[in-house]
Amino acid sequence: MNLLLYGAPGSGKGTQANMLRTHFGIPHIATGDMLRAEIQAGTQFGRLAQPILAAGQYVSDEIMIAIINSRLSQADSRRGFIIDGFPRTIPQAVALDSLMGGLGRRFDRVLYLKVDTDELLRRLSGRLVCPKCQRTYPPKTEACAADGSALVQRDDDKAEAVKPRIEIYLQKTIPVLEHYRGEGLVSEIDGTGTIDEISRQVLAAVTAPTTNRQTA
Numbered sequence: 001m002n003l004l005l006y007g008a009p010g011s012g013k014g015t016q017a018n019m020l021r022t023h024f025g026i027p028h029i030a031t032g033d034m035l036r037a038e039i040q041a042g043t044q045f046g047r048l049a050q051p052i053l054a055a056g057q058y059v060s061d062e063i064m065i066a067i068i069n070s071r072l073s074q075a076d077s078r079r080g081f082i083i084d085g086f087p088r089t090i091p092q093a094v095a096l097d098s099l100m101g102g103l104g105r106r107f108d109r110v111l112y113l114k115v116d117t118d119e120l121l122r123r124l125s126g127r128l129v130c131p132k133c134q135r136t137y138p139p140k141t142e143a144c145a146a147d148g149s150a151l152v153q154r155d156d157d158k159a160e161a162v163k164p165r166i167e168i169y170l171q172k173t174i175p176v177l178e179h180y181r182g183e184g185l186v187s188e189i190d191g192t193g194t195i196d197e198i199s200r201q202v203l204a205a206v207t208a209p210t211t212n213r214q215t216a
C-alpha cells in the first residue's frame with residue numbers, strides 16, 4: 001500500500017498517518033519530521049534548515065528531492081509507505097513521479113484532508129509536540145503519552161510563522177493537488193470532525209476503488 005497524505009498545515013496529516021501506520025504496518029515518511037530531527041541533532045544541514053522552517057518557508061526542491069530519494073530507497077519502504085509533507089511543489093511532484101516509476105511503484109491513493117483556514121489557525125496555535133518522538137497533541141496536554149516527555153510548541157507554530165506557512169501552501173502546494181487529480185487518485189476528505197470520524201473516512205477511502213485505470 002503506497003499512500004500520499006496531502007493537506008494544509010494543521011489539517012491532520014500527521015495524526016491520520018499515525019493511525020495508518022498502525023493499521024497497515026508500513027512506515028510514515030514525513031519530510032517535516034525528518035527536517036526537525038536534523039535540527040534537533042544539530043547537524044550542519046539542520047543548522048541551515050532551522051531558520052527556513054522557523055520562518056514558515058520551504059527548503060529547496062533540490063534538497064527535498066534528494067532526501068525523499070534516499071528515504072524511499074531504504075529497505076522498510078519496500079512493503080509500502082505513507083508519505084506526508086512531500087511533494088509540496090510541482091517540481092517535487094514531477095521528481096516523485098519519476099522516483100516512483102524507477103522503483104516500479106504507484107500510489108494507491110492521495111488522501112486530501114480539507115480543513116478551512118479558521119480551523120487550521122485554531123489548531124496550530126494550540127498544538128503541542130513531543131520533542132523526542134514528534135507525536136502531536138491538542139492544547140493543554142501535559143506530557144507525551146508514549147514516552148512521558150514534557151511537550152513543547154513547534155517553532156513554526158508561533159504566530160509569526162503560521163501565516164507565511166498557509167500563504168506558501170496556497171501558492172505552491174495547491175497546484176500539486178491538481179497534478180494528482182489529473183491521475184484520478186485523489187480522495188477528498190472533510191478534515192473537520194473528530195479524529196476517529198476522520199480515520200473512518202480515511203480507511204474507507206483507501207479501500208474504495210479508484211477511477212485510475214492503472215494497476216498498482
Ligand code: AP5
Pocket residue numbers: 007008009010011012013014015016031032033035052053056057058059060064084085086087088092123124126127128136137138139156165191192193194195198
Ligand atoms: P510539516 O511538518 O510537514 O508541517 P505542515 O505541512 O505545516 O503540517 P503540520 O505538521 O503542521 O500539520 P499536520 O497536517 O501534520 O497536522 P497534525 O496532525 O499535526 O513541515 C514543516 C516544515 O518543513 C515546512 O513548513 C517546510 O519549511 C519544511 N518542509 C517539509 N517538507 C517540505 C518539502 N517537501 N519541501 C519544502 N519544505 C518542506 O494536526 C495539527 C493539530 O490539530 C494537532 O494538535 C492535532 O492534535 C490536532 N488535530 C488533528 N486532527 C484533528 C481533528 N480532527 N480535530 C481537532 N484537532 C485535530
Ligand code: MG
Pocket residue numbers: 013014015030032
Ligand atoms: Mg505533520
